[in-house]
Amino acid sequence: MDGGEPGALGSRHCLGDRGWHDGRRGLTVPKIVDHEEYRAELLAGSAELFADRGFDGLTTREVADALGVSTGTIYHYFSGKRDLFLRVVEHMTERLTVVLTADLEQAEGPVARFDALLANAAAHEDWLARYNRICLDHLRERSDDGTEVMVATMDRAVSQLADALDLASGEARFLVITVFGIITQRDLDGGATSFDEQAAQLRRWLTATNH
């Protein structure tokens, strides 16, 4: 189980001890870069919480405690709880394609890439499960334009996968849907469903398709 950030060593870190550390004498110019970096750290640290507890089930106090900062600090970097949540979703959404298609290029041929995709899904299963939960929560908060983001995100992932695996768009979409289906089910039943067994079913579909 990986931490809040896939690929990063997301050990529970305390973010509470920073300063300006500008360097050159007396200059009171704080580093802008640092601010953005810190923001990203807060985002990464909040993702897991929002996924586990849901937007409404999570308090800002809990977020602050988990991040090792005060509630005021959260409001220094984000305009509110809702803003933080929306940024978390944005942040995760940007990484979805990366998570699914990482190392896909290094595999030779569609079948090998299919295996690589499943390996990616298995490696980042927790992250994907969290993303899935968060997406449903996001829909509640932005029922108006929430779907637009999802459509665009899905389309991007699907088109990349279609290219890499030499599949039609609808087929690649089926692939993503099923992968998420397996992950959702395992999320719901606590892992009772075998990932490999279901992956085997999916490979059978691929074999029947890929001609």
Add this chain to the structure above:
Amino acid sequence: MDGGEPGALGSRHCLGDRGWHDGRRGLTVPKIVDHEEYRAELLAGSAELFADRGFDGLTTREVADALGVSTGTIYHYFSGKRDLFLRVVEHMTERLTVVLTADLEQAEGPVARFDALLANAAAHEDWLARYNRICLDHLRERSDDGTEVMVATMDRAVSQLADALDLASGEARFLVITVFGIITQRDLDGGATSFDEQAAQLRRWLTATNH
């Protein structure tokens, strides 16, 4: 699109006017049956709300208003908001198999039954999407024993389907997972994903499998 109860004529009904204080005492002998029926009506009426807004995003006042009763009435039939939610999940869970396998027996042969299953899913898509949402919410409220219920529910549905469609357990599970995957995706993207197109992919898998 059906209402809160699949198969029932789920028009938005106001439950508030049963009128225990209608005057003629002695006439309105409160039957036990009535109590249970009323409870069921409250459950059915709450399902949609919990699915749409989430457990934490919904207030008891809102539930009461939607049901056309007072908050006190809810506390008369349930021990609290959480209890109501848990009963809603139970109530929906009990119906899951029914929803998925309705009219399945009348179809002849595995393939026809597969089609009937998909027809069921399409007919009750809203209900299934809500059930899917509620299950993830349920997991948050009962992270301890929440999975047990899900495992049992899934197993029951899977074994029924395995019998009806002449599939191995793992195959039937794949079927359910994929159906839910499609419905979840359509829930997220507002219906942008074509149900039929994805169903066609699933049939391809079935064809490759069912020999």
Add this chain to the structure above:
Amino acid sequence: MDGGEPGALGSRHCLGDRGWHDGRRGLTVPKIVDHEEYRAELLAGSAELFADRGFDGLTTREVADALGVSTGTIYHYFSGKRDLFLRVVEHMTERLTVVLTADLEQAEGPVARFDALLANAAAHEDWLARYNRICLDHLRERSDDGTEVMVATMDRAVSQLADALDLASGEARFLVITVFGIITQRDLDGGATSFDEQAAQLRRWLTATNH
């Protein structure tokens, strides 16, 4: 020193113990009248607090404690702290003319009515001082249309006084302004300024005016 309501015996009363007390059997119709009465009591009880501490300097908890109710109750009768404050100002504004002109009719002749006016001012000095404070606070909260209310209120009081004392509009206005000036000064210096001495100056003006 009178309480929050001029003329009323405004002893610090605990408002926390009420019910429906409808009377006729089983009817679940709560009394509407009661609701409005209670609202008025809350208003009267809040006036002193807002005057003493200012809108921003007063917490809802303090209001609730002083009224002997919970914070939630305040939100049951008013839409928020700001609404409560605005209603208090409205409530007091409606009474201003009454406070100033009470018993004025019973006096014979302009001079006697002038004396009656000063007697009214002295009798309700605390209430007038509070009203004065609250008006300045009100201006901060509603800098847009706050002045309109003040203009209308002042005009009403002035025209009544002009009639009763047989004064021109500008003269009646001078009278009101000076009375409030004396009260404000006494509010600021803790009563060091003599009310009677200043009233004597005002009477000298009246004598020079009233021809």
Add this chain to the structure above:
Amino acid sequence: MDGGEPGALGSRHCLGDRGWHDGRRGLTVPKIVDHEEYRAELLAGSAELFADRGFDGLTTREVADALGVSTGTIYHYFSGKRDLFLRVVEHMTERLTVVLTADLEQAEGPVARFDALLANAAAHEDWLARYNRICLDHLRERSDDGTEVMVATMDRAVSQLADALDLASGEARFLVITVFGIITQRDLDGGATSFDEQAAQLRRWLTATNH
């Protein structure tokens, strides 16, 4: 309409660019005078804000922004928000007599001095209105010894005016009270009340008195 400081050219100036870190060390010897001057500038710049928004309605951040400095700077020159406010009141109080009696000596005779007084009041109406507001706020912050300051201030102004206009103490007090009454009323009604008309009433009183 004058700025925060009567008689001073109170254009909204940014105080934030004194540049202690301008580079050439040793050149910018921090004089004590400078420190005090700067303090006075901060005081003058804050007066308007405190009057308009009230002590509790104003944040230190807002004060800092308006002054063009950081919040830290305020804490360098004052021990806190409350201290700053108290110093503002002190600062304004010291100037009250000056504002009211400026150019009074140059006028010949009591009546001419009376006119000069009214001219002063009209010229510094905004400042006086702000002073009036701030005094009521001050009373809230220092209800214990707040009145003492007010009594002393009033007495000083009254005795100066009594001398200059050849009035008895109570008469001079009436004069000040009425001037403030007019200004307060005009503050409340947005200038709807005519200053000159009310001043004419006051002159009538003077005529009846000064014999």
Add this chain to the structure above:
DNA sequence: CATGAATGAGGGTTCATTCAT
């Protein structure tokens, strides 16, 4: 049985103040 007024703990958010730079 049904109601909804009342409660008060706890929610999101603000802001006076501190202090490392």
Add this chain to the structure above:
DNA sequence: AATGAATGAACCCTCATTCAT
């Protein structure tokens, strides 16, 4: 001397729950 990021107590307000009617 000046900055502004960080803090956390305390703000206004919400809402699950109780109970007199």
